[in-house]
Amino acid sequence: MEKITIKNWAEDDRPREKMLAKGIEALSNAELLAILINNGTKDASAVDLSKALLNACDNSIHQLSKLSVKEILYLKIKGLGTAKAVTIVAALELANRREIEDKNKVKITCSKDIADFLQIKLQYLQHEVFAIVFLNNHYKVIHFEIISEGGITGTVADPRIILKKALQYNSTSIILTHNHPSGNLNPSLADKEFTQTIKTAAATVDIRLLDHIIVSDMGFFSFADEGIL
Secondary structure (H helix, E strand, O other): OOOOEHHHOOHHHOHHHHHHHHOHHHOOHHHHHHHHHOEOOOOOOHHHHHHHHHHHOOOOHHHHOOOOHHHHHHOOOOOOOHHHHHHHHHHHHHHHHHHHHHHHOOOOOOHHHHHHHHHHHHOOOOOOEEEEEEEOOOOOEEEEEEEEEOOOOOOOOOHHHHHHHHHHOOOOEEEEEEEOOOOOOOOOHHHHHHHHHHHHHHHOOOOEEEEEEEEEOOEEEEOOOOOOO
């Protein structure tokens, strides 16, 4: 089947040329995706494929960012194969990592600072994970690490592993975090009990538990802000 390549489009319709002439801000989301897709099929241009993909995600880059390669392929958009799906997922992951690097430079002064950092890392995951943010005595992030992964409804973390890693990174304070793929931000009784267990254990080695943050694409919940830490 003959492919419709971008170089065969009218010059005014070429996303690359449009970006160079008018700036990247002039491109629509579909046009940006078309640059990644590069070519279409006999019946659909790269922009057409991009629009079909965005339409399947409610025209939301946020929703598209949640999809894996397999999930994009599952949409069965004719002309969007593995190579194109890999390129799209890789590009969105780079954008995600850029945001993470920017957040890593920020000093943590309040729950929103760390919640913004954590939402970038965790909000797109479709299964629950438990992670730790390790901070130095100036409240800057030293290291972030996912400690355990579970299913859609839960995960389990080992307090011994958490404290061992905190000592390994010479952290003076830590923040617990996990995501709720369901979007519900309310902590469970188990969440509350585990938080108190870690707080008590950390104090024995002079490490302060600053907060426990639950994140989802609906927002965040801070144990410290709610006075239950």
